[in-house]
Structures are given as structure tokens and as C-alpha cells.
Amino acid sequence: MARLNEDEQQIMRSITYREALREAMREEMSRDSRVIVIGEDIDAYGGTYAVTKGLAEEFGRERVRDTPLAEEVIVGAAVGAAMAGLRPVAELMTMNFSLLASDQIVNTAAKVRYMFGGQTHVPLVIRMPAGGGAQRGAQHSQTLESWYAHVPGIKVVMPATPYDAKGMLKSAIRDEDTVLFIEHELLYGVKGDVPDEGVEYTVPLNRGEIKREGRDISLITFSRMVHICLQAAEELAKEGIEAEVVDMRCIRPIDLDLALDSIAKTNHALVVEEGWKYYGTGQGMAAMLYEYGFDSLDAPIGHIAGVDVPTPYSKHIERAAFPNRDEIITAVHKILPQRVAR
Amino acid sequence: MAIRDVTLAGLSRETLLDFYFKMWLIRRFEEKAAEGYTLGKIGGFLHLYIGQEAVATGLISQLRNDDVVISSYREHGHALVKGVDPNKVMAELHGKATGVSKGKGGSMHIYSAEHNLLGGYAIVAAQLPIACGYGLAANHQHLDYVTMCFFGDGAVDEGAFHESLNLAELWSLPVIFVCENNLYSMGNSLEKAWSVNSLEPRAAAYGMAYEKVDGMEIINVHEAGQRAIERARAGKPTLLEVITYRFRGHSMADPGAYRPKEEVERWRSQRDPILLLAAKLREQGIATEQELQQLEDRASGIAEAASQFADASPFPTMDDLVADVMIDPTGAIAWRHQH
Numbered sequence: 155m156a157r158l159n160e161d162e163q164q165i166m167r168s169i170t171y172r173e174a175l176r177e178a179m180r181e182e183m184s185r186d187s188r189v190i191v192i193g194e195d196i197d198a199y200g201g202t203y204a205v206t207k208g209l210a211e212e213f214g215r216e217r218v219r220d221t222p223l224a225e226e227v228i229v230g231a232a233v234g235a236a237m238a239g240l241r242p243v244a245e246l247m248t249m250n251f252s253l254l255a256s257d258q259i260v261n262t263a264a265k266v267r268y269m270f271g272g273q274t275h276v277p278l279v280i281r282m283p284a285g286g287g288a289q290r291g292a293q294h295s296q297t298l299e300s301w302y303a304h305v306p307g308i309k310v311v312m313p314a315t316p317y318d319a320k321g322m323l324k325s326a327i328r329d330e331d332t333v334l335f336i337e338h339e340l341l342y343g344v345k346g347d348v349p350d351e352g353v354e355y356t357v358p359l360n361r362g363e364i365k366r367e368g369r370d371i372s373l374i375t376f377s378r379m380v381h382i383c384l385q386a387a388e389e390l391a392k393e394g395i396e397a398e399v400v401d402m403r404c405i406r407p408i409d410l411d412l413a414l415d416s417i418a419k420t421n422h423a424l425v426v427e428e429g430w431k432y433y434g435t436g437q438g439m440a441a442m443l444y445e446y447g448f449d450s451l452d453a454p455i456g457h458i459a460g461v462d463v464p465t466p467y468s469k470h471i472e473r474a475a476f477p478n479r480d481e482i483i484t485a486v487h488k489i490l491p492q493r494v495a496r
Numbered sequence: 497m498a499i500r501d502v503t504l505a506g507l508s509r510e511t512l513l514d515f516y517f518k519m520w521l522i523r524r525f526e527e528k529a530a531e532g533y534t535l536g537k538i539g540g541f542l543h544l545y546i547g548q549e550a551v552a553t554g555l556i557s558q559l560r561n562d563d564v565v566i567s568s569y570r571e572h573g574h575a576l577v578k579g580v581d582p583n584k585v586m587a588e589l590h591g592k593a594t595g596v597s598k599g600k601g602g603s604m605h606i607y608s609a610e611h612n613l614l615g616g617y618a619i620v621a622a623q624l625p626i627a628c629g630y631g632l633a634a635n636h637q638h639l640d641y642v643t644m645c646f647f648g649d650g651a652v653d654e655g656a657f658h659e660s661l662n663l664a665e666l667w668s669l670p671v672i673f674v675c676e677n678n679l680y681s682m683g684n685s686l687e688k689a690w691s692v693n694s695l696e697p698r699a700a701a702y703g704m705a706y707e708k709v710d711g712m713e714i715i716n717v718h719e720a721g722q723r724a725i726e727r728a729r730a731g732k733p734t735l736l737e738v739i740t741y742r743f744r745g746h747s748m749a750d751p752g753a754y755r756p757k758e759e760v761e762r763w764r765s766q767r768d769p770i771l772l773l774a775a776k777l778r779e780q781g782i783a784t785e786q787e788l789q790q791l792e793d794r795a796s797g798i799a800e801a802a803s804q805f806a807d808a809s810p811f812p813t814m815d816d817l818v819a820d821v822m823i824d825p826t827g828a829i830a831w832r833h834q835h
């Protein structure tokens with residue numbers, strides 16, 4: 155997060171991921187009257203995760219609309235409205251429910267520009283919280299970005315910090331294409347430095363970022379796992395291992411050059427993700443790194459992911475279902491055996 | 497027989513003859529398309545509109561250019577009546593670069609921005625939520641265009657139908673939902689699909705204005721359309737159930753074994769919307785036999801020319817293969833190897 159110049163740093167303050175997202179929407183709604191926000195319980199209830207709190211009061215209920223419980227028409231109508239000239243932000247209560255709207259995401263939003271020969275496009279943002287770790291059970295704890303990232307025609311992003319959340323949401327709202335904006339349910343309360351309201355900045359939707367530099371191994375990760383990797387890197391540093399934390403942040407398109415440059419330096423890589431291991435995002439990243447970065451690697455790429463089960467409810471086994479700091483440290487030791495021996 | 501400049505149900509002679517011509521244009525166009533398919537020039541799925549011509553013609557003829565039409569995969573007729581160039585529609589069917597969608601959409605994905613014919617959608621009922629989006633945008637932008645959304649009797653059993661009708665009524669969206677009830681969804685007859693033999697209760701469930709109309713009588717279709725359009729301009733949606741029949745199979749690949757031959761024959765001989773209008777025009781002395789023949793011949797000529805245009809057109813190139821995925825070229829492909 156070394157992007158800001160000194161002037162900007164002076165007016166940084168610490169706010170939550172939730173507040174950062176809300177600010178992004180407020181600023182963009184003030185800037186562009188075409189921006190509307192629709193979704194379930196975004197107004198009267200204040201937003202499922204309170205992200206949209208106050209927006210209806212500020213911008214009016216024409217622009218901030220509670221919808222019925224009808225995911226397909228929420229996304230379908232948002233797609234149509236985007237094609238018709240608006241800039242909708244559709245909020246899905248959680249990513250788990252995006253499956254009911256997946257037809258409109260995959261078969262409409264991602265397809266119309268191409269199949270209609272470039273005559274239309276879909277400037278739409280679909281925000282959705284994802285992820286597990288709060289004992290919400292098997293149907294409310296999923297990270298399904300790989301399902302959508304597989305599909306050409308849409309962008310998929312997963313910010314990990316308040317700074318990125320705000321900057322990327324502003325970029326997403328300004329983007330001419332459909333962006334699936336995947337937030338993490340456990341990050342809403344996380345604080346981080348963000349420039350003062352009104353200090354204009356955006357974060358591009360096709361660039362990752364090194365969140366911590368290191369020379370020994372690249373931790374290739376995104377979303378909440380960025381924070382877990384940073385914790386692991388902190389610990390590893392105590393034993394002299396300098397792990398580089400590579401926040402991929404944009405899943406589609408992916409900033410593979412960033413990861414390739416990182417492994418060219420460290421010659422070792424561990425992919426860390428919360429979602430399931432097989433046929434998913436992490437495997438896709440590892441496959442790309444093998445395909446284009448094989449010569450940089452001194453050891454096979456490691457891969458830590460969610461345990462291959464529906465997410466359990468009970469606390470301690472749920473905790474075991476997702477990667478944690480110590481697991482990452484152990485995996486790093488396995489990839490760097492000479493260091494452990496030392 | 498003397499030609500009388502009379503009106504029929506308030507419609508001028510000019511309008512009536514225009515209806516007659518447009519219905520023939522659709523039929524001749526579809527016959528040409530069938531020919532192209534049989535010759536192997538048109539691939540994939542080809543769903544013909546033959547038998548249903550009065551629905552698109554009676555409804556879409558009265559729309560303005562800025563009014564939006566959005567439809568299913570059975571949309572050639574809607575496109576032609578909305579004013580899309582038959583050459584470009586036929587070229588699209590042939591997969592040619594001169595097609596409306598540059599040959600990348602095909603028969604099921606006709607779209608013409610300049611005519612506000614905004615898409616054939618091939619996921620049953622997916623166009624209804626999108627139509628709601630156009631309605632929402634019209635309201636937000638304080639524009640008074642209406643959106644006319646066409647779908648079949650199969651589509652009303654999808655969840656999207658219910659989500660869309662509820663939202664359209666709830667938010668007062670200027671959308672006209674037109675169910676072209678041709679009594680079959682592929683091979684499934686209405687009796688096997690609907691628990692109630694009418695859409696009236698479904699409209700009532702959402703408090704939406706509803707009208708059922710004989711889709712073979714173009715004047716009736718036109719009148720129902722007029723009422724629905726007026727309602728939409730005043731900000732209220734309508735569900736129109738139009739009873740019609742497709743004279744051909746579901747698609748060119750369908751021999752249609754599930755329909756009794758006599759049933760098909762009965763509809764063709766007694767309920768053909770073109771013949772029904774012709775009979776009226778003759779009865780009322782509105783057009784001479786010669787005039788009617790001329791209009792039919794003109795339609796045949798346009799269909800033939802479209803077919804020749806498609807034949808003579810080039811195919812898309814390898815550049816077209818990767819073009820137009822997204823506005824942002826860096827987003828179009830997950831990652832482009834450049835090293």
C-alpha cells in the first residue's frame with residue numbers, strides 16, 4: 155500500500171472495510187446520478203452487513219431500492235438497466251444466494267456484448283459478501299468466486315483491505331463492464347488506513363499488490379487470507395524467513411505478472427485460499443505459474459485451501475476447515491526444508 | 497370490385513394492407529430460412545415464427561422506434577416488424593459478418609441497437625427480468641418509452657416470470673409482457689404444464705392488468721396492444737395472453753410427432769392469420785385480389801433478396817473471434833501471456 159504520496163498520507167485515517175465501501179458508494183452516487191443501488195434489505199434494515207446504511211436517506215428511495223426476495227430479477231433487472239444506460243450496483247445478500255441469479259450473471263451479463271456483436275455492454279457492479287468462519291453453517295459460508303472467474307465476459311475482484319475496498323469499488327462503479335465485487339463477511343469490521351473522504355483515489359481492477367515484501371517465498375493469496383498470510387509472514391520473519399505476501403485481489407482478469415515477478419525473486423510459492431482446493435481459483439493460479447513461471451521455481455508450488463467438506467457449524471471443526479496461520483507456517487517450512495534444518 | 501377507402505375497426509386501409517404485407521414478409525422470410533437450413537447454410541437451432549405472424553405484426557407495428565422490444569429465440573418476426581433490415585437478419589442466420597450481430601449471435605440472438613430490438617434470449621424466461629431493467633431505467637431517466645417483452649407459454653412456469661411480474665407491478669414499470677401461447681413448449685402441451693388453463697389468475701396474483709386475445713385475428717391483437725401500450729405509457733404493466741399456434745415444429749430439428757396431424761391441419765386451414773385477414777379485406781372490398789397478390793410478391797422478393805445477400809456475404813474473421821467480449825480489452829481474457 156505504498157501508493158500514496160506524502161500529502162495524501164497526512165490525511166489518512168483509519169476506517170472499517172464496511173465504511174470504506176459505503177464511502178465509495180456515496181462518492182460515486184454523488185458524482186454520477188446514473189448510479190442506483192438495489193438489493194434485499196439495503197434500506198429499511200440498513201443493509202445485511204450495514205454497508206448501505208444511510209444511503210436511502212441521503213440519495214432517496216428512487217435511487218436506493220429495497221427489492222423483494224427475488225435474486226434472478228434483482229440481477230436481471232440490474233443488467234437490463236445497465237444496458238439501458240444506468241449504472242446499477244446490485245447487492246446480493248450473500249454470495250451463497252448468487253446461485254439463484256447465476257443464470258443472469260453467466261448467461262446474460264457475460265454474454266450479451268459478444269453475442270450481440272458489440273452493440274451493447276453491461277456497466278454493472280454486483281456486490282456480494284462471501285466466505286465462512288462465523289458459524290453460519292454449510293449454506294452460508296461459501297467462497298464461490300472460481301465459478302464466476304471461469305466465465306469470459308465479466309470481471310471478478312476480491313479486496314482484502316479498506317483501502318482496496320474503497321478504491322476498487324469506485325473503479326468497479328466507473329467500469330464499463332460487469333464486475334462481481336466479492337467482499338468477505340469477516341472483513342467488514344476490519345480497520346485500515348484510507349485517505350480522507352473527498353480525497354480522490356481509485357485502485358485498478360487488473361492489478362494485484364505486494365502487501366509485504368520478502369525474498370524467500372511468495373505467498374500468493376487474496377481476500378481474507380491476505381491477513382492470515384501477513385500474520386504468518388510476521389511469525390516467519392522471527393525465524394529469518396522473509397515471505398512476500400502477494401495480494402492477487404483481482405481474480406479475473408488476473409495480474410499474473412505480479413506473481414511471476416515475485417516467484418522470479420523468491421523461487422518458491424505457496425498459494426493460500428479459503429475456498430475449496432480442487433478445480434478452484436488457487437489451482438488455476440498454480441497452473442498458470444507452472445505454465446509460465448516453471449523456470450523460476452526451485453520446489454513444487456504448495457497449496458493450502460479450505461478442507462474439502464461442506465462447512466460445518468460447530469466452532470472448533472469449522473475453524474479447522476479454513477487455512478490458519480500455523481498451517482501456512484508449516485507449509486512454508488515444507489517448501490523451504492533447508493531453512494528448517496538450519 | 498371497387499376499392500373502398502373504408503376503415504375496419506378504426507384502422508385505415510393503409511394500415512391494414514401494411515399488416516398484410518408484414519405478415520407475408522415474415523412468412524416468406526421464414527420459408528427462405530427453412531430452405532437455407534435444409535441446404536446446410538444455416539446451422540444450429542432455427543425456430544420459425546410461421547403461424548404466429550399476427551402477434552408480432554399487430555403489436556409491434558404500433559410501437560415507436562424508441563420503444564424497446566425484447567424477445568426469445570423465436571424472434572425473427574419481431575425483428576422484421578421492428579424495422580430491422582431483413583438482409584441483416586438473414587445474414588445473421590447464415591453466420592455472416594454482415595449480420596446484425598456480426599454472425600456471432602445466430603438465429604436466437606438478433607439485436608439491433610438502432611431499432612431498439614434489444615435481443616433474442618435463448619434461456620427460457622431470462623428476458624423478463626431484463627425487460628424489467630429497461631422499465632426501471634425508463635422511469636429513472638423520465639423517458640416515456642415502453643418495453644414490450646415476448647415469451648412463450650413455457651416461460652411462465654419459470655421462476656423468472658413470477659419474480660418479474662411481481663416487481664413490474666410493485667415498481668410500476670412500463671413493461672408489456674406478451675405471452676405467445678402457442679399451446680406447446682417444445683413437445684409439452686399446455687395440459688401437461690399448466691395447473692390452470694389460463695394466465696388470468698397468475699396476473700391476478702400480482703394485481704396486474706390482464707387480457708386474453710385471439711392471436712390469429714390481427715385486428716383483435718392490435719386493439720389489445722393499443723390498450724396495453726396506453727397503460728404502459730401511463731406507467732402500468734400488462735400481461736397479454738395471446739392464443740396462437742406454430743405451424744411448424746419447435747425448431748427445424750423437430751418433426752413434431754407429439755401433435756395430432758388433424759390438429760395442425762385444422763389450425764393451418766381454418767386459423768391462418770394471413771388468410772383470415774385476406775378474407776376480411778376481400779369481404780369489405782378493401783383490397784383487390786391483384787393488390788393482395790402484389791403485396792405477397794413484394795414480400796417474396798425481399799425474402800429472396802435477403803437470402804442472396806446472406807449468401808454473398810463474407811464470414812467473420814479470426815479477429816472477430818476474440819473481439820467484443822468486453823469494453824475493456826484487458827478484462828476480456830483472464831490473462832494474456834506476453835512474455
Ligand SMILES: Cc1ncc(C[n+]2csc(CCOP(=O)(O)OP(=O)(O)O)c2C)c(N)n1
Binds near residue numbers: 649651
Ligand atoms: C431455462 C431453459 N430451459 C430449457 C430450455 C430448452 N428449451 C428451449 S425452447 C423450450 C420450450 C419453450 O417453450 P415456450 O416458452 O412455449 O416457447 P415457444 O418455443 O413455444 O415459442 C425449451 C424447453 C431453455 N432454452 N432454457
Ligand SMILES: [Mg+2]
Binds near residue numbers: 677678680681
Ligand atoms: Mg409455446
